[in-house]
Amino acid sequence: MRICSFANTATLLSLLVLALLQGCATTVVAPPPVIVAPQVIIAPTAEPESEPLVNQQITTIEDYIAQRQVDEARILLHSLSFNQLLTDQQTRYVLANANIALILGDGQEALSWLSGEYAYLLDGLPLQEQIALNLKRAEAYEFSGRSLSAARERIFLAPVLEGETAITNQEQIWFDLQLVPQEQLLSLVNTESSPDLTGWIELALISRTEDGELSRLQSVVEQWQLANSRHPAAKRLPRSLQMLTELTLNQPTRLGILLPLSGSLEKAGNAIRNGLLAAWYQARQYGQETPELTFYDTAANEDIGALYKQATAEGAQAIIGPLTKVKVQRMAGIQDLPIPVLALNYADSRVERVTNFYQFGLAPEDEAIQVANDIWQQGVRRVMIVAPDSAWGERVSDAFVRFWQLKGGVIASKAFFSQPDQYLTNIKNALNIQDSEERYQLLRRKLDEDLVFEFRRREDIDMVFMLAFPAQARQLKPILNYQRGVDLPVVATSILYSGVDDPDKNKDLEGVRFVEMPWRLAPSPIKNRVAEAFPESLDNYAALVALGVDAYRLYPRLAQMSVFNDVRIQGVTGAMTLTENGRIQRELDWAEVQDGLIRQVPATDLLQ
Known part of the structure; x- marks a missing residue:
């Protein structure tokens, strides 16, 4: 039964203990008004007969946590004096606090209970409870942004996991490694002693260093599998990598680009176009298959729906653009989009998710x-x-x-x-x-x-x-x-x-x-290419050039990103992932x- 709001904590505790005492076999002689329940609970070890009451209270706390009733659980926890609990009660107390922190997404607080001064209480738990505990610790690392520590914890656990838990854990290892900075992975790959972790790191680096070109990425992943045939990920690739073959076979061969190439936004549109062209030329230089690009001037035709239909009728299999917020908003209102659109700005946040509609921009x-x-x-x-x-x-x-x-x-x-x-x-x-x-x-x-x-x-x-x-x-x-x-x-x-x-x-x-x-913090081959071919674009529109580069790298992966949340593309505007509402989210460097x-x-x- 859920306990609703009370005037104060003492009232809550008095009623709770009264209910517990009434349910016991022992008859309570004293009348209800005389019962001073909080004092009994706070010092349970002072009187042996209070031990069952404390155990029942902790069980109630655990029930609240299972129902995610955090406030009620906290009230009861705060009534307990940790130092006066028995050892098994202290263990349950620690786990209850850790579980509350995890529900609230506070990884640091959870780690203070799971790996701090109270960790000695958890060492003697049975194997299955130790496994569950280590999974919680990995989750706490993830909440606190310590992705590599989380991956280590999960890799250590992997050999003892089975069934769906093992599959979920492996997918989470891959997700965690996508969040580790590339420089950190590079420094570890030659110094790490664990073969399993080393293999995972090598695979993570492969996914980041191929500029998103699918056929080449697939080829390198297959080579890694052959060289690491006994590695858990070689036996069962992360699901997002398993999709590479399908993606490679279904890449668009013609792109329609909707940009303002005249009028007041001509320079901004040209900067994005130059970024797209620089990425396209770089792909050709590397021997990659490249789509045919057709540019449409959105400043010359205000009807963005008509331009979309025109591009589709002329053979476009994917659309990049438009740029202005107003036109992106109009595009988001089109319910039937037979080919995918990667808009270069964001519509109103209240717009519902539209199939085949993705949004990518540089929102502050x-x-x-x-x-x-x-x-x-x-x-x-x-x-x-x-x-x-x-x-x-x-x-x-x-x-x-x-x-x-x-x-x-x-x-x-x-x-x-x-x-x-x-x-x-x-x-x-x-x-x-x-x-x-x-x-x-x-x-x-x-x-x-x-x-x-x-x-x-x-x-x-x-x-x-x-x-x-x-x-x-x-x-x-x-x-x-x-x-x-x-x-x-x-x-x-x-x-x-x-x-x-x-x-x-x-x-x-x-x-x-x-x-x-990253575009503004470090040199890169693609940046040098832009500087040579389009030097005027870097003077005042460098960020928009970078937006164009990453738009070209994103469009082949949109289908993959829609299915798997572990797809993380390292771009010149940041590390890019896709949210549930179809927005590309960037993580910048510090x-x-x-x-x-x-x-x-x-x-x-x-x-x-």
């Missing part, structure tokens, strides 16, 4: 959500937000806030700025410096004498999320430092970086960490300003 809101997710996984819980006082600033910062609060994080304060002459006041207010100064002035007036004064900022902030363009950030960060915030880690989105290494200007951003697309220069850093070191 997605970057804000990634920042929130990455810092949450590393234990940050209280954040100060610094953002422009504008519709754009509000929209992007709101994306961060919604995700953050859904996780359970706290927004300690906000500083919305507009004019440079207000930056200092905005920061001081957010850090409560004004309160400190006002207290000083009050004391000075009351005492009528000079005082030695050192202002203090609020201490309940773990990290600052800064949403600011380069010129703004170069003023805001020094102000933050001067207002006793030099020790606060600062994270940001890619708008912080102008794309130009300028040590003199960037020194004011020293230590700031931000997400950025970088830091060091000595005025931009350096890539691991996503696991954001608090250092």
Whole structure:
């Protein structure tokens, strides 16, 4: 029976224990008003007869957890004194806390119970319970963003798993390895001693280094199978890799590209076109089969539905585009799309999923959500937000806030700025410096004498999320430092970086960490090709060129991504996956300003 809300915890516990006592064989002599149940439960080992009551209470807690009634389970757990429980009760107590953390998606909290100071209680569990425990530990690693640790745990477990559990575990190994940075995999492949893990890493690297070209990817995977015939993944490839043969046989041979090639958005459309062409030429250079490309000017024909029908009638087997949000919205409203569409922007989030309709863009809101997710996984819980006082600033910062609060994080304060002459006041207010100064002035007036004064900022902030363009950030960060915030880690989105290494200007951003697309952080053959063939596109439209490159790499894999959530394509705009609503989600790299220069850093070191 579900326990509804009560006025307070004591009432809940009194009623619960009263019910338990009434169900026992022993007669309770004292009348109900005299029963002081919470005291008996809190100190169960003080009186031997209380042990069954504690066991029943823990069983009730476990029942609540099984029904995912976390609040009720927590209330009862908090009434117990861990140090006064028997050993088997302590073990159940630890597992209950770990299970609650896993339900809430708090991997760090779960690991503190499963692998921390209480781990000794779990060592003596029977084999099947140990297996279940290790699977929970792998899940906790996954929630905390430690994908390689999760994969190790699952690979270690694999030989003792059977049936559907073994298949699910193997698929999850593959999914976890897709999340491990390529640099980390490369450093491990020659040093790892476990043959099973080494084989998995080699296979994961193969899936990332073939530029998404399907026939070549399939060939290399088959070679790996022959060389590693005894490996578990060679005997049964991950399901997404099993689909490669079907994908290779059904690739489009003609693409219709819908872009604005004239009018006010001509330069933006040309930049995307140049990225597409650069990827197409690179594929031909590598001896790959390439589709015929036909470009349609969306600026010359406002009827996007008519253009789609025209491209289809002229033989297009897949569509890339359109670009503008309005046209993407119209395309999303077409219910019958016989050939797939990869739009280059996002429709309204309220639009229902349409078959054969995919959306891919460079939304700043997605970057804000990634920042929130990455810092949450590393234990940050209280954040100060610094953002422009504008519709754009509000929209992007709101994306961060919604995700953050859904996780359970706290927004300690906000500083919305507009004019440079207000930056200092905005920061001081957010850090409560004004309160400190006002207290000083009050004391000075009351005492009528000079005082030695050192202002203090609020201490309940773990990290600052800064949403600011380069010129703004170069003023805001020094102000933050001067207002006793030099020790606060600062994270940001890619708008912080102008794309130009300028040590003199960037020194004011020293230590700031931000997400950025690989295209802007490291050289690559495809980037060099664009620089040679279309140098004007890289001046002001580099991000759109990268969007075009990745659009070309995405379209052959859309069918595969629709079926399997472990397909992760390493692109120049980030690592790309497909969400349930048909949106391509990018995971960007992390970088830091060091000595005025931009350096890539691991996503696991954001608090250092």
